[in-house]
Amino acid sequence: MPMVLIAAACALVGLGFAAYFAKWVLDQEIAVEKMAELSKAIQEGAMAFLSREYRAVAIVLVVVAAIILFWLQQPLTAVAYLVGAAFSGTAGFIGLFIATRANARTTSAARSGIAKALEVAFRGGAVMGLTVAGLGLLGVSLCFLVFLFAAGFDPNSPNVSNQMLSLFGMTRSAKDVFENIIPGFGLGASTIALFARVGGGIYTKAADVGADLVGKVEAGIPEDDPRNPAVIADNVGDNVGDVAGMGADLYESYVGSIVAPLALGSIILGFRGALLPVLIAAVGIICSAAAAIFVKGKEGGHPGRSLSVGTYAAAILTTIACYVLVVWLLGGYTYNGVAVVNPAGFFIAIIAGLVAGMAIGQVSEVFTSDAFKGVKEIAESAQTGPATVILSGISDGMRSTAYSIVILAAAMLASFYSGQWAMDGGGLFAIGLSAIGMLATTGIVVAVDAYGPIADNAGGIAEMSHQDPEVRKITDSLDSAGNTTAAIAKGFAIASAAVTALAYFKLYGQKVGLQSIDILQITTLTGLFLGGMFPFLFSSMAIKAVGRAAYKMIEEVRRQFREIPGLREGREDAKPEYAKCVDISTRAALREMVIPATLAVASPIAVGLWSKEALGGYLAGTLVVGFLLAIFMANAGGAWDNAKKYIETGQFGGKGTSAHAAAVVGDTVGDPFKDTAGPSMNILIKVMSVVAVIFAPLFVR
Numbered sequence: 001m002p003m004v005l006i007a008a009a010c011a012l013v014g015l016g017f018a019a020y021f022a023k024w025v026l027d028q029e030i031a032v033e034k035m036a037e038l039s040k041a042i043q044e045g046a047m048a049f050l051s052r053e054y055r056a057v058a059i060v061l062v063v064v065a066a067i068i069l070f071w072l073q074q075p076l077t078a079v080a081y082l083v084g085a086a087f088s089g090t091a092g093f094i095g096l097f098i099a100t101r102a103n104a105r106t107t108s109a110a111r112s113g114i115a116k117a118l119e120v121a122f123r124g125g126a127v128m129g130l131t132v133a134g135l136g137l138l139g140v141s142l143c144f145l146v147f148l149f150a151a152g153f154d155p156n157s158p159n160v161s162n163q164m165l166s167l168f169g170m171t172r173s174a175k176d177v178f179e180n181i182i183p184g185f186g187l188g189a190s191t192i193a194l195f196a197r198v199g200g201g202i203y204t205k206a207a208d209v210g211a212d213l214v215g216k217v218e219a220g221i222p223e224d225d226p227r228n229p230a231v232i233a234d235n236v237g238d239n240v241g242d243v244a245g246m247g248a249d250l251y252e253s254y255v256g257s258i259v260a261p262l263a264l265g266s267i268i269l270g271f272r273g274a275l276l277p278v279l280i281a282a283v284g285i286i287c288s289a290a291a292a293i294f295v296k297g298k299e300g301g302h303p304g305r306s307l308s309v310g311t312y313a314a315a316i317l318t319t320i321a322c323y324v325l326v327v328w329l330l331g332g333y334t335y336n337g338v339a340v341v342n343p344a345g346f347f348i349a350i351i352a353g354l355v356a357g358m359a360i361g362q363v364s365e366v367f368t369s370d371a372f373k374g375v376k377e378i379a380e381s382a383q384t385g386p387a388t389v390i391l392s393g394i395s396d397g398m399r400s401t402a403y404s405i406v407i408l409a410a411a412m413l414a415s416f417y418s419g420q421w422a423m424d425g426g427g428l429f430a431i432g433l434s435a436i437g438m439l440a441t442t443g444i445v446v447a448v449d450a451y452g453p454i455a456d457n458a459g460g461i462a463e464m465s466h467q468d469p470e471v472r473k474i475t476d477s478l479d480s481a482g483n484t485t486a487a488i489a490k491g492f493a494i495a496s497a498a499v500t501a502l503a504y505f506k507l508y509g510q511k512v513g514l515q516s517i518d519i520l521q522i523t524t525l526t527g528l529f530l531g532g533m534f535p536f537l538f539s540s541m542a543i544k545a546v547g548r549a550a551y552k553m554i555e556e557v558r559r560q561f562r563e564i565p566g567l568r569e570g571r572e573d574a575k576p577e578y579a580k581c582v583d584i585s586t587r588a589a590l591r592e593m594v595i596p597a598t599l600a601v602a603s604p605i606a607v608g609l610w611s612k613e614a615l616g617g618y619l620a621g622t623l624v625v626g627f628l629l630a631i632f633m634a635n636a637g638g639a640w641d642n643a644k645k646y647i648e649t650g651q652f653g654g655k656g657t658s659a660h661a662a663a664v665v666g667d668t669v670g671d672p673f674k675d676t677a678g679p680s681m682n683i684l685i686k687v688m689s690v691v692a693v694i695f696a697p698l699f700v701r
Contacts, residue, residue: 003275008141010282014134014443017289021123021130022098028105028120034465038232039104042457045236045582046100049203049589050244054089056590057195061085064191064601068184072697077184080143084188087139088251092196092244095128099243099450103235103457107467110458110474117474118297118306121454122447126292128243129447132251133285136189136442140258141278143185179263179511183504183693186252186259190687193252194600197683198542199593200245201676203585204237205546209668210553210581216664219561219568220656224460227567229560229576230553233585235460240589241675242453247446249679253493253500254281254442256686260503261432263693267510268429270335277436279325280350284436287317288443303481307448314441315354322350322440330422338424345422346433349415353434353499354441356411357492360404360631364491367400368638370480370646378643382662383652389640389666397636397673404631408495412502432503438496445492455479480645494630497682501623504689509616511696517616527607527614531621534603535629538684539677541596546672549588556584600684604691608699615692615699623685630681637674640666 030036061082069078102124110117211230215221224231258277265273291314297306323344330343340346366372370379374396381388412431419430439445455478462472509515517524561567566574608615644663652659692699 003279004141004144007278007282008138008145010286011134011138011141014130014137014285014289017292018094018127018130018134021292022127025098025102025105025120025124025127029108030104031108031111032465032467035104035107035461038461038464039101041232041578042103042235042239043100045232046096046239046244049236049240049586050093050096052586052590053196053199053240056594057192060195060598061188061191064187068694072695074180074184076181077694080181080184081188081191083143084139084185084255085192086188087135088189088192088248091128091132091135091251092192092248094131095247095450096239096244098124098127099454100239100457102454104461106454106458106478107461107465107471107475110462110471110478111467113299114303114474114477115297115299117458117478118303119295121458121478122292122295122307122310122451124454125450125452126444126447128247128450129443129445130285130289130292132247132446133254133281133288133443136251136254136258137278137281137285139185140182140255140262140281143182144274144278179266179507180694182259183263183507183690186255187687187690187694189248189252189255190683190690191601193248194597194680194683194687195593196248197245197680198597198676199589200237200241201542201672201680202545202549202592203589204234204241204245205671205676206549206553206588207233207237207581207585208671209546209550210557212664212668213550214554214557214561217661218558221568222463222655224463226464227570227576229557229578230581231460231464232578233553233581235457236582237585238453238456242456243450246449246679249683250439250442250446250449250493252683252686253496254439256500256504256690257435257439257496260500260507261429261436263507264429264432264503268335268338268423268425269330269333269340272329272333273335273429276326276329276346277433279329280322280433280436280440283321283325284314284318284440285443287321288314288441288447290314290317291444292447303478307451307481310444311358311441311448314444315358318440319351319354322437323347326350340423340426342422345418345420345426346430348418349430349433350437350440352411352414352418353437353496356407356434357438357495359407360495361491363400363403363407364635364638367396367635368642370642375639375642375646378639378666379646379651379659379663382643382647382659382666385658386662386665389643389662390669393636393640393643393666393670396639397632400635401628401631404491404495405628408498408627412499428503428506431499435496435499435503438492438499452479455481476645480642491631491634493679494627494634494682497630497686498623498627501619501685501689504686504693505616505619505623508619508689508692508696511693512612512700514612514616517613517620519617521613523611523614524617527611527617528621530607530614531618531623532625534618534622535626535681535684538596538600538680539629539633542677542680543672545588545592545596546676549585549592552584552588553581556581600687601691604688605695605698608692608695612699619689619692622688626681626685630678633673633678633681637670637672637678640670641674643667
């Protein structure tokens, strides 16, 4: 029990660092009043959308909690579900609050150089990163403590730790805590993440596509030009999609990567097996906070290198701490007559996951960064029109899946066999540990990711407040690094999602009595095909939603350019109606997110009620196809985006050329790929897996 309290204390330390970074960011000055006005408009739009989104999702939360309470008759699981959702929503709110205030401060800092601007943007992102990790770990730790007491352990017992060690696994109530109640917390986080990612993705890409196609291509004005009516909606979208949406996404990934191995570990190693993933997350958050302090920019240096230093420093520190932790907790330990012979085997699994996550992130960087030839070739192909841009991006995105899945397969094999070497039957638990290895450094991974939209907003504010071109050059440099770091974070998220879903898959089989799945059985085979289909259906609905919303946005921007005299020419008395564009994105996102997200939660229940074997096939099909689609769409979209930015640096004629127009078309196709449908896949496969675990008792009946 004291070790769980230590994990909760580590979570509070992480939150303390987040509070320190938040205060530091808010203490930075905004040198120009116009910057503050623009930042305030973005803040108001972002917070208004988030509050409306949360009110809409609250209805779904109440319905699902009622189903868990009355249909499954699991009151504690229903409570854990609502707590998980509340913690996830809180993380999104805090991150968005600071990010929308760090944007203008980054622009202001860019007036004095890239080093200061990088520090402001990164520390603004670090608030989101450490809040995600801190609240995630704190929530799981509190569930661990509170619900075990509720399950029948006496907190006043002078020997409570020994009591738990001796009784764990021998009472039904304790088993329920780890197999039903704590996974309920994960399902709450997943529900918020699914709606936040889909809704935020639709919002941001509808605004982005409308602003780019009418502003850049038709009107021939710069990106983020204040004459463009969609420009405020576009900057709001960066925050609701890439800060709140991605934050909820990685919060859910982080919680899932703790919960899944926690449940598996409790089965094969009892209390210590459940405790290990929590403690790994605890050391990870401390190492992330320590590494974040030392991320500094250098004048003349590339911002991406400074960000990479922080990421690698956190990974190295976490590696050292995890070895000490595993050997200390499991060395010489025996549970139910099975001994942990080689605890280093579990450490190898953790490292395999961490290395695989970083390797998949590096694959994403190779395919999305303009420092490598793939993006340069896509930019070069723009000279022959948008068709060749689309073809180049699609082929590179498809090719990137091969490298990613080979890395993932190697990590799973290494984890499984090292787990078997550690102890008999430890293979699948080790795969679960590899997932927490990937996301142990979530604090800094999310910090680096949330830095991206802050830098992007800073560039928009620089343009709209008519700053010196050198300021915009600095913010564009920060933004370009942010696009690559976002692709790396997406690689981490989807890799961990695949491994976490596999751990949930094993837990589902355990709960419904499936030792193996026979794909020659017709129900299983049918489920396999249906599961393989669903990611395509879900993606099509998300992309189509962006298309419908973007159409309305384009029509509105065209109307304003047509009907407001002097707007296109930039006359002082011609003011764009920003609020109408913000409203179009908001209404479209809230309306369009409901059906795909609801289907993701409901479809596993429907299939499971038909056949538990069919649901096994359904989950397997969704896992494999969803992983491949996520990698493909994220990397293709990121490559198109940076190919456009590469041309905008002056390559192949620069802005205003036919090559630039072709690259903008490629970027608009890639936007819903990389920021709406693609990132939703990793949430999708985990939501479906954890729903299967929670509702497994119905399928057995």
